[in-house]
Amino acid sequence: MASTTNFTADIVPQAPEDPLFGLMRAYRADESTDKVDLGIGAYRDDNAKPWILPVVHKADEILRNDPDLNHEYAPIAGIASFTSKAAELILGADNPALKEKRVASIQSVSGTGALHLGALFLSKYFNGNRTVYLSNPTWANHGQIFKNVGIPNAQYPYFSKETKGLDFAAMKGALAAAPERSIIVLHVCAHNPTGVDPTPEQWKELAVIIREKNHFPFFDCAYQGFASGDLARDAWAVRYFAEQGFELALAQSFAKNFGLYGERAGCFHFVTSPASDASDAISRIGSQLTLLQRAEISNPPIYGARIASIVLNDPALFAEWEDNLRTMSGRIISMRKALRAKLEELGTPGTWNHITDQIGMFSFTGLSQAQALQIREESHVYMTGNGRISMAGLNTRNIDYVAKAIDKVVRDAAAKL
Ligand code: LMR
Numbered sequence: 001m002a003s004t005t006n007f008t009a010d011i012v013p014q015a016p017e018d019p020l021f022g023l024m025r026a027y028r029a030d031e032s033t034d035k036v037d038l039g040i041g042a043y044r045d046d047n048a049k050p051w052i053l054p055v056v057h058k059a060d061e062i063l064r065n066d067p068d069l070n071h072e073y074a075p076i077a078g079i080a081s082f083t084s085k086a087a088e089l090i091l092g093a094d095n096p097a098l099k100e101k102r103v104a105s106i107q108s109v110s111g112t113g114a115l116h117l118g119a120l121f122l123s124k125y126f127n128g129n130r131t132v133y134l135s136n137p138t139w140a141n142h143g144q145i146f147k148n149v150g151i152p153n154a155q156y157p158y159f160s161k162e163t164k165g166l167d168f169a170a171m172k173g174a175l176a177a178a179p180e181r182s183i184i185v186l187h188v189c190a191h192n193p194t195g196v197d198p199t200p201e202q203w204k205e206l207a208v209i210i211r212e213k214n215h216f217p218f219f220d221c222a223y224q225g226f227a228s229g230d231l232a233r234d235a236w237a238v239r240y241f242a243e244q245g246f247e248l249a250l251a252q253s254f255a256k257n258f259g260l261y262g263e264r265a266g267c268f269h270f271v272t273s274p275a276s277d278a279s280d281a282i283s284r285i286g287s288q289l290t291l292l293q294r295a296e297i298s299n300p301p302i303y304g305a306r307i308a309s310i311v312l313n314d315p316a317l318f319a320e321w322e323d324n325l326r327t328m329s330g331r332i333i334s335m336r337k338a339l340r341a342k343l344e345e346l347g348t349p350g351t352w353n354h355i356t357d358q359i360g361m362f363s364f365t366g367l368s369q370a371q372a373l374q375i376r377e378e379s380h381v382y383m384t385g386n387g388r389i390s391m392a393g394l395n396t397r398n399i400d401y402v403a404k405a406i407d408k409v410v411r412d413a414a415a416k417l
Pocket of ligand 1: 139
């Protein structure tokens with residue numbers, strides 16, 4: 001029979017499955033009782049179960065008992081009580097950019113939606129070098145979000161395979177060598193996938209280069225409060241750039257720090273530089289972002305933003321949230337210590353200090369793709385092919401098992417050399 005579709009395979013080839021969601025599917029299908037999920041970056045408690053933050057439970061109660069609750073549309077730019085507090089949370093309430101009203105904040109479909117909205121805006125209006133520089137490696141979605149709006153990708157070095165820390169000299173060199181006025185994506189904290197962040201001193205040096213080259217910084221913040229447990233500390237880098245008067249874009253996700261993964265709560269912020277035309281500029285930019293949003297999603301989803309807004313606007317609930325953040329980050333930090341100690345105890349070949357030096361949801365173990373596959377096949381331990389593990393998947397019950405499984409694949413690889 002002749003083909004009747006307009007969309008034949010030469011026009012629409014089969015796309016590969018998303019590696020991360022493919023890994024999640026494979027994990028779910030695995031019937032082994034030993035299986036351990038170190039794949040997707042989602043918090044788990046010590047029983048390997050998703051954790052609904054107690055403060056989110058409370059906010060949910062408040063929301064459900066609100067006699068005025070309805071399901072009307074949010075404004076196109078989102079719920080103002082949420083976006084204004086989201087801006088204060090990430091930039092700091094005292095940030096001159098906020099005081100001088102140089103920030104446009106648009107509610108987004110979590111961090112991905114914020115990145116997309118910013119990328120779309122840049123694809124239409126950025127007249128510098130329309131290439132985005134991404135860290136090597138970076139979150140797998142970054143590249144395709146920019147490519148989808150026609151912005152080609154380039155890379156700057158980031159991770160040193162030797163030290164399993166930051167390759168700062170190479171990073172600086174690449175940013176200095178990039179064409180003037182390039183778009184530079186920077187992770188605010190808890191870099192995904194490496195868990196390696198620049199120090200404040202290093203951020204200051206990066207700011208000098210970015211200013212000299214007139215680059216456009218685009219910050220991505222998915223882990224505020226989740227890395228160190230301290231909201232201000234985790235936001236330091238972007239607050240610093242904003243205080244220094246940079247014009248910048250900022251994608252903010254509430255998936256991890258509120259445990260609102262599937263609710264898609266997020267915000268996109270555009271910050272303009274202090275100048276006589278700043279308020280005119282921010283009004284024009286905000287208006288165009290609103291127009292883009294209308295054509296894309298009409299107006300944002302409300303449930304997650306309402307939950308976050310209740311917490312962000314109530315001092316007592318806010319304090320409780322900070323406590324919940326410390327619970328999550330604290331458990332992850334203790335798992336880092338435990339994993340490193342177990343591997344050192346086992347005498348696993350190599351050094352393991354990077355496990356505790358790195359920060360946030362992930363550790364970049366240094367395991368190769370072949371080892372990641374072997375550990376999955378032999379021990380049912382699921383990690384991404386680049387050797388990234390989600391620390392939240394570890395708990396007091398499986399830590400010995402995982403350490404032994406890592407030890408085995410490292411020794412097997414060493415024996416083959
Ligand atoms: C991850 O990197 O595991 C998370 O950010 C989830 C995702 O959407 O990729």
